Amino acid sequence: MTEPNGTTPSSDDDQIRKILETLLADDEDITARAVARLHPSIKAASSITRSESRSRLLAEYQQRQADYRRWRRRVAKRSGADTATSLADKDVRIAELEATVQLLTASHLAMLRAIGELGGFSKWAKFYEHHREARDRLAGFGAIPTAPVSSMPAEQGGKKIKR
Incomplete structure (x- = not known):
């Protein structure tokens, strides 16, 4: 659908986003009137x-x-040394959180591989069937195995069956 001026709404929205970015960068008041202008x-x-x-x-x-x-305003009230210390502390905290996410991702992946080897991956997938958003986020983190998972050989009377 096109607007009366011949432009598509999405191209107008892209232009609006650019204008909003400019207003934000220049710290000018962001209003509908300013964008229209x-x-x-x-x-x-x-x-x-x-x-x-x-x-x-x-x-x-x-x-x-x-x-x-x-x-x-918060930064303006603090000294430069305090601000630098605070930023350094935040950088350390971010690094710690990123390391924690990497550890949890590796741990989650290892857990899923173990579950898959034991034949329970389908149960895990069924559990997350109703939690698509969580499953998609896990996939985005790389926390879901991509290789097919094979099941262990079935046992019969305590003896493994060769396939």
């Missing part, structure tokens, strides 16, 4: 506020700007 084809602020996706995008950037300004 800078946009090449949108002339009225109501064109932004009436559209659900554009309004949501505007609200997201307004929240980001409020967070940025709140952070900047």
Whole structure:
């Protein structure tokens, strides 16, 4: 669907996102009116506020700007040494958290491989069937084996059956 001016809503939304990024970077107040003023084809602020996706995008950037300004006020009240120490502490904390995620990912992967070797991978997959978002995030972390898992040979009367 095209707008009366011949542009598609997604191209307008991309342009709006660029304008919002500029306003955020320049620390200018982010308002629908400011975006309309800078946009090449949108002339009225109501064109932004009436559209659900554009309004949501505007609200997201307004929240980001409020967070940025709140952070900047906190930093301005502190000395440079305090700020540098705080940033260094946060870098250390981030590194620790990243190492923890790597450890948990490796551990999770090893656990799934062990479950697969014991023939229980299908049970695990069935459990996560109703938790698609969690399973997708685990896959994104690389915490789900990609190779096919083979089951162990079945036992009959205490003796292994050769296949």
